[in-house]
């Protein structure tokens with residue numbers, strides 16, 4: 001592994017090379033993926049629904065076979081190893097707690113099957129329960145718990161196993177917004193504290209940004225970009241990543257690049273000098289500035305959304321719809337005005353392939 | 358469930374009236390009649406009835422043929438439940454492996470339920486037929502001259518197998534739909550937690566099937582007691598002779614063949630009380646261990 005892709009050296013906890021998944025019905029869900037997770041690293045797979053995130057995660061868990069390529073855990077190829085023997089633990093979207101067992105038994109079940117001595121099981125279960133503040137529910141059945149409590153039990157089931165890696169498949173998507181934020185922080189805190197590597201699947205880019213040491217953006221079974229959250233945010237590798245990461249989404253619009261500026265509808269704005277000719281330009285709503293007409297790309301205000309802390313000004317640049325985020329209390333300089341930005345904030349993409357220029 | 362509020366008591370009463378009428382005419386009234394008759398000796402030719410108190414009951418439970426029939430019924434019911442539930446579950450587990458998520462097959466398998474029980478019963482009887490039954494030839498090959506309807510044990514064996522065989526498709530369908538109702542992620546969680554598939558089955562899948570199993574156990578016991586009448590009748594071809602008969606069949610034999618209405622009524626009342634007790638026991642002790650998820 002080269003330092004360029006963020007590796008810290010040593011044997012990575014997880015290493016996937018050339019992974020392909022073709023389902024029995026012929027559907028190609030994963031089309032050649034290479035990635036790795038280092039010791040203690042939190043890796044998030046993010047992408048739209050159906051892009052193959054869960055499939056990839058389940059290949060790591062051993063719940064789906066690997067059609068081609070290799071999955072290694074701590075250097076060992078595990079393609080043909082049973083899930084129970086892979087030294088992994090997984091939190092499912094619906095938690096998948098055993099409804100007929102008490103919380104205690106849910107946590108202890110995997111350990112008992114591993115013939116771990118009873119006092120050791122008891123110690124681990126109580127320690128995990130304390131860490132997750134579910135000690136008082138140990139005798140209850142999962143049916144008598146709230147969504148957040150079940151979520152904790154599911155986490156507890158992973159923690160007691162002390163695995164090489166945690167796998168999460170959209171674990172927060174069944175919780176309400178407030179609980180989701182809280183549990184997100186808690187997952188991060190726990191993972192840091194335990195120092196166990198994690199792979200986390202989500203379609204929510206906010207979750208991805210806040211949790212990840214490294215984000216893997218997937219699209220149609222392929223990796224679009226791998227990088228730290230700020231890297232992915234600041235230098236999206238493609239128009240797909242640019243529009244997927246960040247909210248409100250980056251504005252993308254066709255423009256003429258002429259070395260140091262972009263031009264739309266007779267107006268122009270400063271831009272990096274990297275490209276010439278027809279490009280797709282990108283500008284984040286919070287990085288765009290509204291100036292009086294003539295000072296940039298022509299922009300007509302259509303609606304203003306008041307969000308309290310910010311205001312979203314909707315309009316068009318050329319034929320593309322465009323959003324500018326203004327601080328509270330700031331008004332656009334007029335009904336017709338112009339958009340401009342620091343050249344460093346303007347992203348340029350190939351018009352055809354969408355790749356970053 | 359959607360709740361509807363009726364104004365007044367008349368409409369709901371009217372709605373349950375047909376059901377209540379059926380219960381009263383076909384169940385409560387005959388039951389009451391049986392209880393009444395069981396205290397009399399009926400003279401079949403002159404219609405006179407003599408009150409004899411509990412004589413019919415004492416008579417029934419002390420006669421050796423009744424006790425013999427009761428013992429047979431116990432073994433018969435237990436064997437039918439064990440065989441039909443066991444095989445139903447086994448087949449359902451096999452089918453479930455193949456079926457996970459495959460829609461069309463599932464619909465096809467439902468046909469088993471639609472056509473199988475009556476047809477299976479007929480086929481079962483044919484398999485044991487003295488003249489054309491392949492099973493008779495099969496056992497003859499191993500030196501067992503199966504004499505259904507003549508030899509006590511051979512008849513008992515054939516009856517049990519056919520009656521159980523008839524019930525397997527029914528159990529199969531319920532077990533299968535129970536298995537399919539277990540979320541995939543739960544089995545996957547178990548696969549991560551436990552290496553042995555057999556252990557996973559007994560510790561996770563089977564307990565989750567408990568509501569289905571309990572329901573089927575009740576249904577199968579009821580079936581084995583009462584609905585096996587037809588199978589027994591076909592097997593005996595109206596010649597009970599020295600052959601085993603279940604308690605329900607004996608009620609029929611003594612009442613309609615032996616013209617002993619009082620004794621037969623007493624037997625049926627004993628059966629009725631027995632079934633009630635069984636039901637209470639089932640719900641009190643078994644259901645407590647069943648987890649309705």
Ligand SMILES: Nc1ncnc2c1ncn2[C@@H]1O[C@H](COP(=O)(O)OP(=O)(O)O)[C@@H](O)[C@H]1O
Nearest residue numbers: 023025027029048049050051052053054055056
């Ligand atoms: N068992 C399966 N058989 C066939 N296709 C599947 C199966 N599971 C998932 N797929 C398909 O594979 C693609 C990726 O699925 P998945 O990994 O679940 O996506 P994600 O988790 O990113 O939403 C989807 O198009 C889905 O329809």
Ligand SMILES: [Mg+2]
Nearest residue numbers: 053054055170
């Ligand atoms: Mg998914």
